[in-house]
Amino acid sequence: MSKARRKAIKKNKFLTASAYKSFSHEAATFLQKSKKNWAILFLAAIFTFASGIQATGWLFQQLTKSYNNNIGWKNEETSRLNSLAANMQLGAVKKALDSEPLLINAQGDFIEYTFRQRGGWVQVITDKNQRTLMYSIAICDLSFKPRITLSNGRIIKVNEDHLDTLNDLGEGKTLYFISGATANSYLLEGGYAANPGNYQSYYAGATDSCGVIDVPDYAYAALDENACKSTHLGLQGRDEEYCQYDKNNTKINQMRMEVKINTIIVTAPVFTIDDLGGAFNLGPNRLELRVLTDYNKSTGELIKTIPYYN
Numbered sequence: 665m666s667k668a669r670r671k672a673i674k675k676n677k678f679l680t681a682s683a684y685k686s687f688s689h690e691a692a693t694f695l696q697k698s699k700k701n702w703a704i705l706f707l708a709a710i711f712t713f714a715s716g717i718q719a720t721g722w723l724f725q726q727l728t729k730s731y732n733n734n735i736g737w738k739n740e741e742t743s744r745l746n747s748l749a750a751n752m753q754l755g756a757v758k759k760a761l762d763s764e765p766l767l768i769n770a771q772g773d774f775i776e777y778t779f780r781q782r783g784g785w786v787q788v789i790t791d792k793n794q795r796t797l798m799y800s801i802a803i804c805d806l807s808f809k810p811r812i813t814l815s816n817g818r819i820i821k822v823n824e825d826h827l828d829t830l831n832d833l834g835e836g837k838t839l840y841f842i843s844g845a846t847a848n849s850y851l852l853e854g855g856y857a858a859n860p861g862n863y864q865s866y867y868a869g870a871t872d873s874c875g876v877i878d879v880p881d882y883a884y885a886a887l888d889e890n891a892c893k894s895t896h897l898g899l900q901g902r903d904e905e906y907c908q909y910d911k912n913n914t915k916i917n918q919m920r921m922e923v924k925i926n927t928i929i930v931t932a933p934v935f936t937i938d939d940l941g942g943a944f945n946l947g948p949n950r951l952e953l954r955v956l957t958d959y960n961k962s963t964g965e966l967i968k969t970i971p972y973y974n
Contacts, residue, residue: 741782742810745801748786749815750864750932754794761786767952771943778948783808784926785873785948789940798937800929800947804874812928816861820868820928827853827869827920831911834866838909839946840887842879848945849877851923856936865936867929871947880922886915 747760754777758764765777765788774797779786784803790796801812801822809823818833830836835855843849854867870877887909909916927947931937937946945951 737782738808738810741808742812744781745786745810746813748799748801748930750796750799750930750935752796754788754790754796757788757796757799766956769944769952772941774940774943776944776949778952783810785953787873787944787948789944796932797935798929798931798940800927802871802873802927802948804926814866814928814930815864816857816866818866820925822925822928825868825925827851827923827925828917830854830868830925833857833868834861836911838911839867839869840909842877842884842887843872846951848872848947848950850927850946851877851879851919852927852929852946854929863933865929865931867937867946868925869927870923870925871927872950873927873948873953875950877923880919882915883919886913886919889913 744761748757752760757777761779761781763779763781766780767776767778769776769778773792775790775792775794777788777790779788783805784801787798787800787802788796789798803810803822806823809821812820812822814820820829830853833854834857837853837855839850839852839854841847841850848871850869850871852867852869852871854865854869856865857863911917911920929937929946
């Protein structure tokens, strides 16, 4: 190292030899010229550092907000829905869903609680001791596709799986009713699962809890051709045997391959939907939901009319 360089280092004590080696000639020149204004440099450094932290913090907040709005809430809501179980006390249900019921309806020995969740609705029916006898999950937001694990280990991918994936759910019964007027419509399959299913009943399919079920035109004729005397639960307490449709019928089978699942229903052990005696709807009741002030808003969770096939 030359004498001139050593002299410069000694004179400029705030710079070291290693600093001279690492800095470019321009940077070193700038520092030397600014050494008398070290306070300004110090404050500028602090400002730059703080601005970087602030910018990074803002960016992190925006990324977190975007994640929560698009992905995070779905993961959280899926966990909530999967924490539900038959026989749970109402207080445990509220804690699991992290919400209070929006609607409460009592009929005979049963009480129905309807919860509004992000992405859809949850219906819980209890006895007078607030023990859950049946619950249903209806997902309205088509971008929300939770994987619901039933107590027998079966996984159903809501808004993704179609009716034709339900052949082995419970007894494989068909509960189909498409209303021509006011009554609730549904296309459900399942039934009592006996010992392998913990003596519970499981149903899944499409309901109009979120709006109208948009059934393919050809399916109406097939359903009419297979019509029988039985009726549906939910009107005047009727609880007749359900009509069993022929799944091998070409048109019905085609419909089953196109209609997506948006609703899951689970009962407590040994309890069946027939035990309700038609007191409540299968799934959150559209007739009650549609009078709510925000039911018509397209918020992604309360959509009035949704096609459930494509």
